[in-house]
Amino acid sequence: MKIRPVKIHTHRENILFLRKDSDFCRAQSGPALEKIEIVHGDRLLVGTLDQVDEGFLEPGEIGLSEFAFVTLGLPAGTEVEVRHPEPIRSVELIRRKIHGEVLGREDYAYIVRDIVRHRYSRVELTAFVVACAQAAMERDEILYLAQAMVDQGEKLSWGREMVADKHCIGGIPGNRTTMVVVPIVAAYGLSIPKTSSRAITSPAGTADTMEVLCEVDLGLEQMRHIVEKESGCVAWGGAFSLSPADDIIISVERPLNIDASGQMIASILSKKKAAGATHVLVDIPVGPTAKVTSYRQAYHLRKLFEFVGEHMDMALDVIITDGSQPVGRGIGPVLEARDVMQVLHNDPAAPRDFVEKCLDLAGRVIDFHPAVRGGYGRSVAEEILKSGRALDKMERIVEAQGRKAPKALGERVLEAKAAKPGRVASMDNQKIAKCAKLAGAPTDAGAGVDLLKRVGDAVADGEPLFRIHAEEEADLGYAWDYWLRHEEMVGIE
Amino acid sequence: MKIRPVKIHTHRENILFLRKDSDFCRAQSGPALEKIEIVHGDRLLVGTLDQVDEGFLEPGEIGLSEFAFVTLGLPAGTEVEVRHPEPIRSVELIRRKIHGEVLGREDYAYIVRDIVRHRYSRVELTAFVVACAQAAMERDEILYLAQAMVDQGEKLSWGREMVADKHCIGGIPGNRTTMVVVPIVAAYGLSIPKTSSRAITSPAGTADTMEVLCEVDLGLEQMRHIVEKESGCVAWGGAFSLSPADDIIISVERPLNIDASGQMIASILSKKKAAGATHVLVDIPVGPTAKVTSYRQAYHLRKLFEFVGEHMDMALDVIITDGSQPVGRGIGPVLEARDVMQVLHNDPAAPRDFVEKCLDLAGRVIDFHPAVRGGYGRSVAEEILKSGRALDKMERIVEAQGRKAPKALGERVLEAKAAKPGRVASMDNQKIAKCAKLAGAPTDAGAGVDLLKRVGDAVADGEPLFRIHAEEEADLGYAWDYWLRHEEMVGIE
Numbered sequence: 001m002k003i004r005p006v007k008i009h010t011h012r013e014n015i016l017f018l019r020k021d022s023d024f025c026r027a028q029s030g031p032a033l034e035k036i037e038i039v040h041g042d043r044l045l046v047g048t049l050d051q052v053d054e055g056f057l058e059p060g061e062i063g064l065s066e067f068a069f070v071t072l073g074l075p076a077g078t079e080v081e082v083r084h085p086e087p088i089r090s091v092e093l094i095r096r097k098i099h100g101e102v103l104g105r106e107d108y109a110y111i112v113r114d115i116v117r118h119r120y121s122r123v124e125l126t127a128f129v130v131a132c133a134q135a136a137m138e139r140d141e142i143l144y145l146a147q148a149m150v151d152q153g154e155k156l157s158w159g160r161e162m163v164a165d166k167h168c169i170g171g172i173p174g175n176r177t178t179m180v181v182v183p184i185v186a187a188y189g190l191s192i193p194k195t196s197s198r199a200i201t202s203p204a205g206t207a208d209t210m211e212v213l214c215e216v217d218l219g220l221e222q223m224r225h226i227v228e229k230e231s232g233c234v235a236w237g238g239a240f241s242l243s244p245a246d247d248i249i250i251s252v253e254r255p256l257n258i259d260a261s262g263q264m265i266a267s268i269l270s271k272k273k274a275a276g277a278t279h280v281l282v283d284i285p286v287g288p289t290a291k292v293t294s295y296r297q298a299y300h301l302r303k304l305f306e307f308v309g310e311h312m313d314m315a316l317d318v319i320i321t322d323g324s325q326p327v328g329r330g331i332g333p334v335l336e337a338r339d340v341m342q343v344l345h346n347d348p349a350a351p352r353d354f355v356e357k358c359l360d361l362a363g364r365v366i367d368f369h370p371a372v373r374g375g376y377g378r379s380v381a382e383e384i385l386k387s388g389r390a391l392d393k394m395e396r397i398v399e400a401q402g403r404k405a406p407k408a409l410g411e412r413v414l415e416a417k418a419a420k421p422g423r424v425a426s427m428d429n430q431k432i433a434k435c436a437k438l439a440g441a442p443t444d445a446g447a448g449v450d451l452l453k454r455v456g457d458a459v460a461d462g463e464p465l466f467r468i469h470a471e472e473e474a475d476l477g478y479a480w481d482y483w484l485r486h487e488e489m490v491g492i493e
Numbered sequence: 494m495k496i497r498p499v500k501i502h503t504h505r506e507n508i509l510f511l512r513k514d515s516d517f518c519r520a521q522s523g524p525a526l527e528k529i530e531i532v533h534g535d536r537l538l539v540g541t542l543d544q545v546d547e548g549f550l551e552p553g554e555i556g557l558s559e560f561a562f563v564t565l566g567l568p569a570g571t572e573v574e575v576r577h578p579e580p581i582r583s584v585e586l587i588r589r590k591i592h593g594e595v596l597g598r599e600d601y602a603y604i605v606r607d608i609v610r611h612r613y614s615r616v617e618l619t620a621f622v623v624a625c626a627q628a629a630m631e632r633d634e635i636l637y638l639a640q641a642m643v644d645q646g647e648k649l650s651w652g653r654e655m656v657a658d659k660h661c662i663g664g665i666p667g668n669r670t671t672m673v674v675v676p677i678v679a680a681y682g683l684s685i686p687k688t689s690s691r692a693i694t695s696p697a698g699t700a701d702t703m704e705v706l707c708e709v710d711l712g713l714e715q716m717r718h719i720v721e722k723e724s725g726c727v728a729w730g731g732a733f734s735l736s737p738a739d740d741i742i743i744s745v746e747r748p749l750n751i752d753a754s755g756q757m758i759a760s761i762l763s764k765k766k767a768a769g770a771t772h773v774l775v776d777i778p779v780g781p782t783a784k785v786t787s788y789r790q791a792y793h794l795r796k797l798f799e800f801v802g803e804h805m806d807m808a809l810d811v812i813i814t815d816g817s818q819p820v821g822r823g824i825g826p827v828l829e830a831r832d833v834m835q836v837l838h839n840d841p842a843a844p845r846d847f848v849e850k851c852l853d854l855a856g857r858v859i860d861f862h863p864a865v866r867g868g869y870g871r872s873v874a875e876e877i878l879k880s881g882r883a884l885d886k887m888e889r890i891v892e893a894q895g896r897k898a899p900k901a902l903g904e905r906v907l908e909a910k911a912a913k914p915g916r917v918a919s920m921d922n923q924k925i926a927k928c929a930k931l932a933g934a935p936t937d938a939g940a941g942v943d944l945l946k947r948v949g950d951a952v953a954d955g956e957p958l959f960r961i962h963a964e965e966e967a968d969l970g971y972a973w974d975y976w977l978r979h980e981e982m983v984g985i986e
Contacts, residue, residue, distance in 0.1 A: 006549075007545050007546030007548065007549050008510065008543050008544075008545050008549070009513070009543060009544040009545065010543050011527070011541075011543070017501065020502070034504070034747070034748045035748070048504075050501050050502060050503050050504070051501075051502040052500050052501050052502065053500030053559070055500065056499075056500050056501070066546070091749070091750075094749075095749070095750065095751060098623055098626050098627045098749075098751060098753075099626075099627070100627065121748065122615055122616050122619075123615050123616075123619045123745050123748050123749060124748070124749065126615075126616045126619035126620055126623070127619055127622075127623045127749050127751075129620075130591055130619070130620045130623040130624055130627075131623055131627055133591050133592075134591045134592070134593065134623075134624055134627050134628060135627060252616050254527070255527045255528070255614065255616050255617070256584070256587075256588065256591075256616060256617065256620050257584075257588065258588060258591060258620075260591075
């Protein structure tokens with residue numbers, strides 16, 4: 001049959017379309033036919049079959065969703081063979097996991113290989129994710145999954161003995177420490193070629209925030225060149241195919257809003273390993289509206305991180321931090337970049353908690369260096385920040401990545417005010433993030449929330465708590481409505 | 494926006510199509526946008542969003558997959574509002590189930606309601622199925638799920654104090670006992686308005702086999718009329734919307750090939766309850782290639798069936814039967830109908846095991862009747878069969894449902910022969926079923942496998958083991974190839 005691209009974008013799933021009246025569909029008893037396979041030379045693509053009525057395809061055509069068409073990589077009209085796929089053997093492993101078995105190293109290798117080859121439907125992928133989430137993977141299983149994820153992707157190497165990295169498990173708005181830690185660590189002379197993500201469900205990812213200042217979509221050669229010269233950079237990781245299985249797994253975790261610890265650890269450490277890191281600091285914020293809500297849970301996670309990291313040949317340090325409220329004041333790319341630059345400028349207006357957290361983290365990364373004995377990394381970091389060397393390094397990195405014209409803050413502004421006098425007792429990370437997103441962040445870089453008060457501050461009746469910035473009037477309205485319906489996002493006692 | 498049917502058949506999932514360049518898609522940050530909602534008056538439909546390139550839809554149009562279009566039930570071109578859906582609250586319950594919580598009665602009611610309203614994507618539906626499969630639902634949870642499934646569908650009532658039913662959990666080819674049990678029980682005078690399914694993955698369902706003899710797609714009034722007159726019938730259950738949640742859940746269980754006990758029990762008992770049964774016999778075959786492979790597992794299932802049945806106000810009897818090989822000789826609609834009629838005619842050629850099993854089952858159903866004390870139901874059943882009253886009843890039922898012209902057996906035949914002399918030691922239910930399916934069953938009613946030997950029979954070298962019947966030469970070839978590659982399906986020692 002001849003292939004024809006059908007311009008449908010299908011959440012990373014290969015969908016193949018056949019006419020209901022085609023020989024292939026007529027010969028099958030309908031409901032059991034779920035998947036088909038197309039073959040051309042040594043190329044092979046398995047996909048979920050959707051049957052279509054006539055008029056949609058010409059007789060003799062097989063339609064491919066955009067994702068399937070790109071994956072197959074053959075021109076429209078190419079003649080292919082259509083057949084029943086061999087059963088995917090690794091699906092049997094998923095069944096075993098569902099039935100409570102512990103899987104082994106080879107099992108995870110098969111599963112991840114089939115994920116990366118896009119052989120799973122979203123039903124099968126979800127089954128894998130949920131089976132692993134629910135059964136609480138054993139620590140060996142997490143290790144096997146992480147290693148399989150590294151093996152099935154690109155690997156960067158930097159030709160250095162020590163390559164530092166840091167990662168926060170996420171969930172805390174405004175927590176843009178990477179953009180301060182990287183220049184401090186790089187100024188110290190330790191290599192820190194950071195690859196960061198864009199926001200998936202948050203109001204700003206590190207890549208989105210760095211992009212306010214400079215380009216982040218760097219090629220590998222450019223990145224290598226910058227790291228050679230400056231020891232550090234902050235690039236968008238999506239430009240590389242590091243742990244591609246992770247992106248596919250996330251595509252079903254996201255709509256389910258689950259982020260099971262085993263898969264999270266495998267995801268994070270596989271990306272770090274693939275990015276060539278040898279020494280990794282992991283930040284676990286704890287708080288009632290953070291991802292991790294108890295210290296007990298955080299300690300358990302730390303042990304798992306350490307076990308898996310060690311067996312992947314990385315030196316790992318886990319820091320447990322305060323996740324009870326957003327870090328810093330700005331939430332949204334331009335606002336967060338402003339906070340970052342205030343810290344680097346030693347501006348007295350810089351949010352104190354943000355400064356302290358950056359120094360804690362940078363200190364712990366510097367502590368990795370064998371020259372730093374007795375854990376005085378933090379004082380090294382502080383000296384680098386205070387002396388202006390961190391700012392200087394940041395400017396050089398921004399210049400090397402390609403400085404951008406300054407971006408303006410969203411000019412449409414409303415102030416959320418306290419409904420009663422008292423003291424700020426709590427701030428809901430998730431609701432504040434949602435408010436910033438409704439204002440337009442990160443699509444509109446200048447949109448977001450600017451916190452004027454923090455937990456512990458006294459407020460008078462009617463005193464402003466935060467400012468909402470938006471670029472579009474409608475978005476300002478959405479965010480404002482959300483605030484009015486969720487005033488509990490800032491608890492006053 | 495104006496709705497436009499897109500003639501794509503999408504495995505019972507609502508898929509909605511929007512142009513990538515539509516205002517709605519452009520205003521959203523892409524990857525997080527998974528679901529949208531369309532509203533028209535009091536109608537509301539939630540679906541998974543697939544973005545399409547221009548040319549596929551006109552500006553201002555929203556495309557609906559065939560399933561979504563039929564579900565919404567509005568004419569093409571109708572103006573609808575497109576918006577973000579409210580988060581589906583019951584998805585939070587699924588998350589809690591994934592995290593190991595036990596859910597309550599109301600929780601299952603919410604989940605099943607959202608399943609029946611087609612508010613779940615296949616990702617969410619799979620998450621529910623796998624979470625319940627893996628955590629081994631508690632018996633209360635199975636009850637809650639079953640009750641919720643009954644509540645969310647049609648219910649039949651027969652205005653009688655006792656309505657009998659029987660059900661086999663499946664997996665054994667040739668096991669067409671219903672068509673003998675119903676006439677025996679009906680001849681005794683007990684009401685048994687049987688609704689049966691067509692094959693989903695097997696070579697023949699009871700509805701497929703009954704359809705060889707007569708119509709099975711009966712309306713409710715016709716069914717009621719037949720039961721009034723004859724006490725029994727064998728109708729296709731798909732004509733009624735009994736436990737519609739079950740059909741949707743099966744649509745993801747099937748591709749995963751999982752059939753977890755909790756969901757299986759809820760599925761079976763919800764359909765029986767909805768069909769108006771008061772007394773139900775459940776048949777659990779046990780064997781190495783049956784669904785249930787150990788007696789321990791069968792006893793555990795029996796207890797769960799009894800608990801849930803009792804709390805749904807049904808009298809339940811569970812019979813554990815021999816599932817070590819196919820029942821009877823024929824596998825495929827025409828062949829199975831032949832076996833049934835041989836049994837009803839007291840033909841000496843009738844397969845003995847099939848006769849015995851039918852009498853066991855019919856006897857246990859008759860035992861439900863308060864007039865039958867001391868469990869002599871089996872001898873009542875035997876008397877009814879031997880006397881020809883069961884045959885007479887079957888003829889009346891067939892006449893009432895609408896007799897069909899006799900269907901021929903597939904004329905293309907090959908005989909599978911023993912490769913060595915010895916004794917038949919085993920028969921693989923699944924492989925024999927697969928062979929019959931490849932021969933064309935149940936799509937071609939005359940296709941299938943006719944067993945000439947059974948476990949325990951002596952065979953000479955080269956003696957025929959079974960005959961493959963097909964209507965098409967190609968299908969005969971597929972089945973024959975499968976036999977040649979899987980001769981172990983009949984073990985000879």
